[in-house]
Amino acid sequence: MRSGPFDHAASQDLELGTTEALQQHAARSVRAHKPVSQRKLDFERRRPRWLRExxxxxxxxxxxxxxxxxxTASFMLNAANPLGVSPFGGLFQVGCAYAVGIAFAIITCAPTSGGHFNPAITLCFAFWQGFPWKKVPYYIFxxxxxxxxxxxxxxxxxxxxxxxxTAAFIAQGQPLVxxxxxxxxxxxxxxxxQTNLGFVVMTEFFVDFFIGLIIWACIDPANPFVNPSTVPLMIGLGYAAMIWGFADITIAANMARDLGTRMVCAIFFxxxxxxxMNYSPIAILVNIPATFCATALYELLLRDSLTSIGQGHAVHEDGEEGLQRHFSKSVLTDDEEMRRSQAARRQEISKMG
Structure with missing residues (x-):
């Protein structure tokens, strides 16, 4: 059968020619970046590292x-209008706003500071990952x-x-807080x-535990299901999921977010x-032990450091020599277990005989 003008070979040639033409067009249309001046390099070198972080x-x-x-303001102000109609969504809208905001925050600022954005995460980095303790107060502030x-x-x-x-609440004799x-x-x-504060503590603890576990899993370099480009969105969605599920029964989820905005709240209200209701210590402090428990669970039970070493993301503290010792111990342990298993089988066979 005779080949038509769009057979496989011809289409490949056409695609190849089109690609080259597009590349040439792009090269003509896009201007090269301005050369980096020595003045700019000198300025960037003089910037204090701690201040940038x-x-x-x-x-x-x-x-x-x-x-x-x-x-939250958009949702609550429109929900309180005289018609009782909120055209701007609800908790789903609030969760999406936080999720996208977290993704933008990580994309924009994590290359400079590491992207903690949460005092509990900063403390966990210092405890588990060797983040300098002297930087912890500066980061939290x-x-x-x-x-x-x-x-x-x-x-x-x-x-x-x-x-x-606020004026409407005052006129109706309703509290502003x-x-x-x-x-x-x-x-x-x-x-x-919600007079049972123990229940409130439990809710806050498990919400923060969930978020901390998601964060620690996302930043594990050996995790095959998350690549660096998807980490911001995954962490944001983890935060949003807790807002969608539990914001209706009161959560804070981040000490910095709650304490910073609560100070503004105290200024105005x-x-x-x-x-x-003695709630602020719960909102401010529970996040820290909850996140520590989540990261401890991951570090002690879920993390595979040998995989991280094998993929080049970490090294043994004693270098190659320490790694070889680990492998030799593992082989000896495996041989010992095999010998014990074989001995147990021989005993069973002898009993059956």
Missing amino acids: CLAEAIGVFLYVFPGVAA SQVMGAFVAGLVMMGMYWPQIQAI GNASPAAILSSFPHPD GREAFTF
């Missing part, structure tokens, strides 16, 4: 807290300040609407019927932001 942590927290609290600035900026942008809803109140735009507060 602290600013990156603050900016990263800002980048995910700002859209999160803005989405920067993270809290990032959330604080995000809360202030959001209040400024929504100030007329927040003033209006509490669940579904103006203060709840910035900080989480328990429902009036009074000290009750920290004293309401």
Whole structure:
């Protein structure tokens, strides 16, 4: 049968020619980057490393807290309108805002600071991964300040609407601090019927445990199911999943996010932001032991350091010599187990005989 004009060979030639033409067009249309000047290199070399890292942590927290609290404001202010209609979604919208914000924060700032954005994660990095303990206070301070600035900026942008809803609450004799109140735009507060704080602690603990475990799994270089380009979105979705599932029964999920915005809340709505139902210590502190337990579970039971070494992501503390000793011990242990198994089988056979 005679081949047509679009047989396999001809189509390959056509594709090849089109590809070359497109590459030539792109080369003509795209300008080369401006050469890097020595002045720029000297300026970047003089920048203090600690300052860059602290600013990156603050900016990263800002980048995910700002859209999160803005989405919360949009949801709550529209839900409280006179018609009782909220055209701007609900907890799903808030969860998506935090997820996308976390992804943007990691993409933007993690190359500079490592992308902790959470005091609990910073402490776990110091304990498990060798992050310098002297940097921990600077990182935590920067993270809290990032959330604080995000809360202030959001209040400024929504100030007329927040003033209006605050005036309505005052006119109706309703408290300004509490669940579904103006203060709840910035900080989480328990429902009036959540008087059992032990239950609130349990909810916060397991939510933070879940998020910590997801983060630790995502940043494990030996994990074959996550590559670096998908880590920001996966961590963001882990955070969003907990908002979708448990925000309705009060969660905080990050010490920096809660403490920073709670300070803004106290500025505008009074000290009750920290004293309401004795909840603020739960929101601020439970995240740390919960995240530590999650990372301990991963480090002690799930991590495979030998795979990390084999893939070139880590080295043995004693170098190749230490690795060889480990393999020799493993072989001896396997041989010993085989000998014991063979001896047990011989005993069974002798008993049957």
